[in-house]
Amino acid sequence: MDTVIWRFTDGKAGHEAQTRGLVEALRERRPVTLFNVPVGRRGGGFLHWLSGRYPPGRPLPDPTLLLGAGHATHWPMLAARRARGGRAVVLMRPSLPLSWFDLCVVPEHDRPPAGARVLATRGVLNAIRPSARREAGRGLVVLGGPSRHCRWDNEQILAQLRRLLASRPLDQWWLSVSRRTPASLLPALQALGGYEYIPPSADSDRLEERLARATEVWVSEDSVSLVSEALSSGARVGLLQVQCSDSGRVAGFVKSLVDAGMVAEPGSLRLPEQAPQPLAEAARCARWIEERWLTDH
Structure with missing residues (x-):
């Protein structure tokens, strides 16, 4: 039945x-x-x-x-x-x-x-599941935006992205933004270059397809849902630093991941040596x- x-x-x-x-x-x-x-x-x-x-x-x-x-x-x-x-x-x-x-x-x-x-x-x-379709040399960046727990700074994000793209010259980078990502950041992201841009209007299947192919995924730490999806994908995950309240729910979530060795400190631009067991x-x-x-x- x-x-x-x-x-x-x-x-x-x-x-x-x-x-x-x-x-x-x-x-x-x-x-x-x-x-x-x-x-x-x-x-x-x-x-x-x-x-x-x-x-x-x-x-x-x-x-x-x-x-x-x-x-x-x-x-x-x-x-x-x-x-x-x-x-x-x-x-x-x-x-x-x-x-x-x-x-x-x-x-x-x-x-x-x-x-x-x-x-x-x-x-x-x-709904993200681990993928066997990983492609070497593929990276994905996913950005959230300001919230009541986190104060967003465009320049802080751009500085981290410049360092990331310079230090990890992969064959292909994808960058996805969400509906919370400030519109004021978008022109600077487009000027930054070095990646394929996925707009907030793109359907969820497009982001899920990139999650399935990327060997490393970088997510701004403000979004619990985006970080959860990345850690469910089976890729190695790094966090971009955002100014979040130390006593808030986001900081508590991120600390638990760092303590468990699933991610490095946000903003360090380091990845775990091996991908952690995917969240399920x-x-x-x-x-x-x-x-x-x-x-x-």
């Missing part, structure tokens, strides 16, 4: 990448029927929960699992579970009590409390769910 998954989506690429990673990991273990459920305006899910009905799911078969990432998905997931059953799995530390969900998949750097309903992960889930947190989460809930399906 197929596992029926309702995947609640809020339109944010980072959140949807996390749930996609878990869905794909579950698909590697068992037959899955997937339905994407876009969430509506804030407050609608709470009203549906109060009513005990969930109209957006009316034409769908009853769910086995309800997956969501992002605060806007919380009440719709709970409303759907109340109306139609299933297990609610949230991929973050929720803004509602953890005990209201069947499973909370929370990154270690968010300091989740221990509990039977909590699964702590290193970094965030994603989506697969670990899928195994946890299957062993506890899906053995009879």
Whole structure:
């Protein structure tokens, strides 16, 4: 029997990448029927929960699992579970009590409390898998941008990129920017040269294809999701330094990676001698769910 998954989506690429990673990991273990459920305006899910009905799911078969990432998905997931059953799995530390969900998949750097309903992960889930397509002499740089935890300095990033390109003359460099990368940086990046540019408008498949081919990947340390994807790819990973709060979640995540020997200190422009064991947190989460809930399906 197929596992029926309702995947609640809020339109944010980072959140949807996390749930996609878990869905794909579950698909590697068992037959899955997937339905994407876009969430509506804030407050609608709470009203549906109060009513005990969930109209957006009316034409769908009853769910086995309800997956969501992002605060806007919380009440719709709970409303759907109340109306139609299933297990609610949230991929973050929720803004509602953890005990209201069947499973909370929370990154270690968010300091989740221990509990039977909590699964702590290193970094965030994603759909990246290790690749056997590595090409010698290929490097990838991936840039994030400013956030509430990190203060971005264009000149600091450019100085590191100049040193990197000068010290590691590979056959081919690719450089990818994200939607958070400041527009003011783009002309300077284009003037820098020495690489193939991947714009923020490019689809995710293009970046994933480069991740599969690069032997080394350099990521600005501000983005937990981008660093997690790089470390899931099987490549050696280096970090570009960004000014992040010492007490923030990003600094805690990066410190845990440095302490584990998975990366060198950000800004050192050094790589581990060997690629670390790739992260496989989506697969670990899928195994946890299957062993506890899906053995009879």
